[in-house]
Amino acid sequence: MLTIRKGDLRTIIDHCIAGLPNEACGILAGQDKRVERVYPMRNAKAGPASYEMDAEEQFRVMKDIRQKGLAMIGIFHSHPSGRAYPSGIDVEKAYWPGTELPNYPDVVYVIVSLMDRADPVVKGFWIKDEAVREVPLTVLS
Amino acid sequence: MAIKVRIPTPLQKLTNGKAEVDCSARNIAELVEALEKDYPGIKERLSEGGKIRRFINLYVNDEDIRFVNKEETVLKDGDSVSIVPAIAGGC
Numbered sequence: 001m002l003t004i005r006k007g008d009l010r011t012i013i014d015h016c017i018a019g020l021p022n023e024a025c026g027i028l029a030g031q032d033k034r035v036e037r038v039y040p041m042r043n044a045k046a047g048p049a050s051y052e053m054d055a056e057e058q059f060r061v062m063k064d065i066r067q068k069g070l071a072m073i074g075i076f077h078s079h080p081s082g083r084a085y086p087s088g089i090d091v092e093k094a095y096w097p098g099t100e101l102p103n104y105p106d107v108v109y110v111i112v113s114l115m116d117r118a119d120p121v122v123k124g125f126w127i128k129d130e131a132v133r134e135v136p137l138t139v140l141s
Numbered sequence: 142m143a144i145k146v147r148i149p150t151p152l153q154k155l156t157n158g159k160a161e162v163d164c165s166a167r168n169i170a171e172l173v174e175a176l177e178k179d180y181p182g183i184k185e186r187l188s189e190g191g192k193i194r195r196f197i198n199l200y201v202n203d204e205d206i207r208f209v210n211k212e213e214t215v216l217k218d219g220d221s222v223s224i225v226p227a228i229a230g231g232c
Contacts, residue, residue, distance in 0.1 A: 023231065050231035055198045055205050058228060063203075075228055082232035090230035096186065097194050101151035103226035 002074060002108045002124050003138045004028075004035040013120050015040035016078035016112045023051040027058075028074030028110065029065040036070055050089075051077050074124070076110035084113035084123040086132050094127040102128035108135050144172065144216050147223040155180045164222075169199060170212040172222060187224065188212075196227040 008028075015038075016024040025043050030036040039061045045052035065072055079087070086094070086109060096103055105128050113121040124135040144164045148156050156162055162179070166172035170191070177184035186194075192212065193199055199206045200223040206214040216222070 025228070027228075045229065047231070050229075052227060052229035055207070055225075055227065059198070059200050059203065059205070059223065059225060062225070077230060079232045087230065087232040089232070093196065093227075093229045093231075096151040096226060097196055099151070099186070101154075103149070103151055103228075105150055 001136045001138055002028075002033050002035065002110070003140060006139055006141045008035050008038045009122065009139055011038045011040065012076050012110070013112060013122070016076075016114060016120070017117065019043060019046070019078060020080055020114065020117075021048050022046040023048065023078050023080060024112075025051045025053055025075070025077040027053075027061055027065070027072055028076060028108075029068070029070040030073045031070055033073060033108075035074060037065075037068070039065075048080050049082075072104065072107060074108045074110050075104065076112060078112040078114055080114050082113060083115065084111045084121040086111060086125055086127055091127055091132060100130055110137070143218055145221045146172070146176065147221065149224050149226060151226070152183060152186055152224065155183045155186070166216055168210075168212070168216055169193070169201075169206055169214045169222075172216060173212075196229060198225045198227055199223070200225065 026041045027039040028035045042054040043051045044054040108124045110124045126133045164175045166175045
């Protein structure tokens, strides 16, 4: 389970809508599967069906998270016209190239579907052990 | 020269669970060879045809080596090298 405040969820959705028509992405930091901070990130490979975090920004944010005593517990990105479920490329990129070793085994992959922009769908997933498993999201108001 | 190398979780099986290892090298290419000597198998994980793999980011202190001198990026005593998988995907 991943717990997130309503305002933080709004931040995620707003960043994803602002990134349209391209995919948008970001990092979730927290503790004990509870999101404490949202980092909207730049999509360095911006396209309607692709994202790649800017490498320098990613490094800077990961360092900031460590310095704050938090952990990277989530990675979010949008599917502008796809459902809220990891694509084949999402799964492939979650593993170290050419292996079955998950890059970030303790991270929940959060996907925001903007198929219906008036009603975005947000879901979380583990991508590891050669499987995709949904992780329930609990939203705190 | 002593260089500190931060090892990401997926490679820690090769470093006997260690998240940080010490190494001696004058540049990134040498660093990969030095790591391979101590931790066989790591070279193939990090590089392909002598080049650092796409979707694997290496940083010397806070600098992405792609914006310095790639595999020829010079290392000096006390430097810290971080190996970080890129975060990417697409539908």
